[in-house]
Amino acid sequence: MTTSNSIGTPSHPHPGAAAALDRYRRSARWTPLEYLFWCLPILAYFAFPGNYLLLSQIAITSLFALSLDLIFGYAGIISLGHAAFFGVGAYTVGLLGSNGYGDPLLGLFLAAVAAAALGFLSSFLLLRGSDLSRLMVTLGVALMLYELANKFTSVTGGVDGMPGVEVKPILGMFDFDMFGRVGYIYSVVVLFVLFWFARRLVHSPFGQSLRGIRMNTLRMPALGVPVNRRLITVYTIGAGYAGVAGALLAQTNSFVSLDVLSFQRSADLLLILILGGAGHLYGGLLGAIVFVIANYLLSDMNPQYWQFWLGLILVLVVLFARGGILGTARQWIESSRQRAQARARTESPS
Amino acid sequence: MRREDLFRGSLALESIMTILFDGIAAGMLLFLISVGLSVTLGLMNFVNLAHGAFAMLGGYACVVLLNSYGVPFLATLPAAILVPALAGIVLERTLYRRLYAASDLDQVLFSIGLVFMSVAAAHYFFGAQQQPLHLPEFLTGQIHLPGVDVGVYRLFLIVAGLVVALLLQWSVIRTSFGARLRAAVDNQRVARGMGIDVNRVFSLTFALGSALAGLGGALGVEMLGLDPEFPVKYLVYFLIVVSVGGSGNILGSLYAAILLGVADVAGKYYVPQIGAFIIYAVMVATLIFRPHGLFGRPHK
Numbered sequence: 044m045t046t047s048n049s050i051g052t053p054s055h056p057h058p059g060a061a062a063a064l065d066r067y068r069r070s071a072r073w074t075p076l077e078y079l080f081w082c083l084p085i086l087a088y089f090a091f092p093g094n095y096l097l098l099s100q101i102a103i104t105s106l107f108a109l110s111l112d113l114i115f116g117y118a119g120i121i122s123l124g125h126a127a128f129f130g131v132g133a134y135t136v137g138l139l140g141s142n143g144y145g146d147p148l149l150g151l152f153l154a155a156v157a158a159a160a161l162g163f164l165s166s167f168l169l170l171r172g173s174d175l176s177r178l179m180v181t182l183g184v185a186l187m188l189y190e191l192a193n194k195f196t197s198v199t200g201g202v203d204g205m206p207g208v209e210v211k212p213i214l215g216m217f218d219f220d221m222f223g224r225v226g227y228i229y230s231v232v233v234l235f236v237l238f239w240f241a242r243r244l245v246h247s248p249f250g251q252s253l254r255g256i257r258m259n260t261l262r263m264p265a266l267g268v269p270v271n272r273r274l275i276t277v278y279t280i281g282a283g284y285a286g287v288a289g290a291l292l293a294q295t296n297s298f299v300s301l302d303v304l305s306f307q308r309s310a311d312l313l314l315i316l317i318l319g320g321a322g323h324l325y326g327g328l329l330g331a332i333v334f335v336i337a338n339y340l341l342s343d344m345n346p347q348y349w350q351f352w353l354g355l356i357l358v359l360v361v362l363f364a365r366g367g368i369l370g371t372a373r374q375w376i377e378s379s380r381q382r383a384q385a386r387a388r389t390e391s392p393s
Numbered sequence: 394m395r396r397e398d399l400f401r402g403s404l405a406l407e408s409i410m411t412i413l414f415d416g417i418a419a420g421m422l423l424f425l426i427s428v429g430l431s432v433t434l435g436l437m438n439f440v441n442l443a444h445g446a447f448a449m450l451g452g453y454a455c456v457v458l459l460n461s462y463g464v465p466f467l468a469t470l471p472a473a474i475l476v477p478a479l480a481g482i483v484l485e486r487t488l489y490r491r492l493y494a495a496s497d498l499d500q501v502l503f504s505i506g507l508v509f510m511s512v513a514a515a516h517y518f519f520g521a522q523q524q525p526l527h528l529p530e531f532l533t534g535q536i537h538l539p540g541v542d543v544g545v546y547r548l549f550l551i552v553a554g555l556v557v558a559l560l561l562q563w564s565v566i567r568t569s570f571g572a573r574l575r576a577a578v579d580n581q582r583v584a585r586g587m588g589i590d591v592n593r594v595f596s597l598t599f600a601l602g603s604a605l606a607g608l609g610g611a612l613g614v615e616m617l618g619l620d621p622e623f624p625v626k627y628l629v630y631f632l633i634v635v636s637v638g639g640s641g642n643i644l645g646s647l648y649a650a651i652l653l654g655v656a657d658v659a660g661k662y663y664v665p666q667i668g669a670f671i672i673y674a675v676m677v678a679t680l681i682f683r684p685h686g687l688f689g690r691p692h693k
């Protein structure tokens with residue numbers, strides 16, 4: 044634990060190991076702001092009773108963004124094909140449903156297993172090579188799956204998709220209603236449980252070593268961290284998360300279409316995460332909220348205009364707000380605090 | 394009976410020749426469009442996924458001049474080269490330049506943003522439909538040679554591609570501009586110290602890449618089609634050419650593009666049910682086993 048800690052703070056001027064450890068432990072504790080954040084979905088439940096479908100879409104997108112944050116924000120693996128795992132999860136539920144296995148929790152579990160298995164296998168392709176080749180390999184894998192789903196119409200329905208995916212009541216008690224009320228609660232609960240686990244994960248020594256790998260890959264083996272094994276593990280977990288997100292979408296919509304695997308979905312997801320701020324866990328959630336709501340509000344306009352604004356936002360974020368919403372906000376707070384400290388220092392001698 | 398067999402055999406041979414020829418022509422087209430990407434990616438280290446947008450711009454310049462103003466096809470080509478080149482210079486000066494030192498990810502996100510904007514803009518100005526293109530008489534039709542029917546336009550593409558490849562290779566290796574470009578790429582600081590205007594060299598190179606993309610886009614309207622989704626639809630193809638050919642390697646790109654073209658045409662002809670799957674698989678395999686491309690040499 045001490046080793047992983049000294050990695051996390053290489054640039055700080057020796058605050059002392061004990062203080063660093065203390066800070067590290069404190070950062071793992073839940074803050075009031077976080078409790079407040081998780082009140083939002085409950086508030087939304089009562090405030091927008093007519094919009095459960097939209098709200099569950101936000102929850103699902105959040106989970107999807109969370110899965111990318113694990114592998115990209117924490118381990119630094121760039122992926123332009125994360126929709127592959129989302130799609131595998133969705134199609135798993137679709138296939139299970141059409142074969143009479145419509146139990147939602149079983150579906151989630153098997154979707155996670157299927158996506159994680161694919162993630163495990165494809166993670167070996169990502170161990171070597173630069174960011175660019177990782178980008179292209181992930182893109183290639185996603186495109187291959189898209190092409191397979193497109194051509195094997197007898198299994199996937201091809202372009203027409205799989206309509207009417209049968210989903211049984213959750214735990215045999217709560218049936219999905221047409222307003223998406225149960226679906227929303229279900230999605231949020233799944234999101235929260237998986238978020239809680241992810242939070243434990245990134246604050247564990249494992250998560251710290253991932254950050255270390257992102258910051259300085261060459262140094263980590265010297266500290267005794269098996270880099271490849273860590274990357275494989277986190278990629279597998281991230282893929283499983285994405286699979287669950289896809290499964291949730293298939294279950295709440297009871298429909299699987301080919302676009303769960305599309306390039307657009309991967310690119311949108313990257314935008315969501317960058318917009319919110321990668322490497323904070325909450326960044327992806329914030330990005331998903333902003334993205335889905337903006338999409339909903341602007342969808343009255345021509346969808347092509349929406350795409351234009353999307354592109355503009357990407358360009359602007361890259362040029363001016365590299366940390367996304369969370370990163371930029373943190374910078375502001377940090378700099379204003381420093382300014383306040385500087386002011387206090389200049390005022391105190393007088 | 395035997396005669397029929399013979400006949401069938403020659404038919405099979407003929408179809409193989411035709412596939413080969415069409416594949417090479419398609420490959421030349423891919424080469425024309427992607428060689429600019431190979432230059433920006435390999436020599437300037439900029440991951441420009443918006444490269445296809447410049448090709449699309451060239452295509453639209455050609456089609457609009459041809460259909461709305463009645464300019465002859467060959468006369469539209471200079472415009473299809475100049476318009477993307479100008480757009481390239483302007484964007485390089487204003488936006489791209491800020492990101493030369495940025496990470497791959499930033500460059501990717503930035504250029505995906507540009508792709509989205511260009512797709513939306515093309516939708517707005519030209520509509521979602523495929524753009525029609527009528528080739529002049531002398532570029533249509535076929536020449537019947539023994540064993541193979543040669544499409545005149547495809548022959549034209551092959552010749553154009555070869556000319557561009559030779560010119561490029563020559564200018565990068567033999568001219569003083571090529572020498573300055575290679576110097577600027579190898580060691581910017583020393584190049585600046587030697588009095589090379591690195592910014593200008595990069596601007597010109599970027600414009601050259603965009604111009605070639607524009608030319609490819611205009612020539613490709615006939616074979617690849619032209620609609621607002623063009624930059625997304627063919628993005629992977631450009632990336633495959635660059636990654637298989639080895640980035641920055643002009644002749645490598647040429648070989649890779651021809652391979653890809655032939656494989657694509659043959660795949661669509663013989664095994665249409667798996668579509669583009671093989672091509673993606675080949676790209677992934679290449680990236681894993683030969684990270685610097687089939688024809689590339691590892692960088693120092």
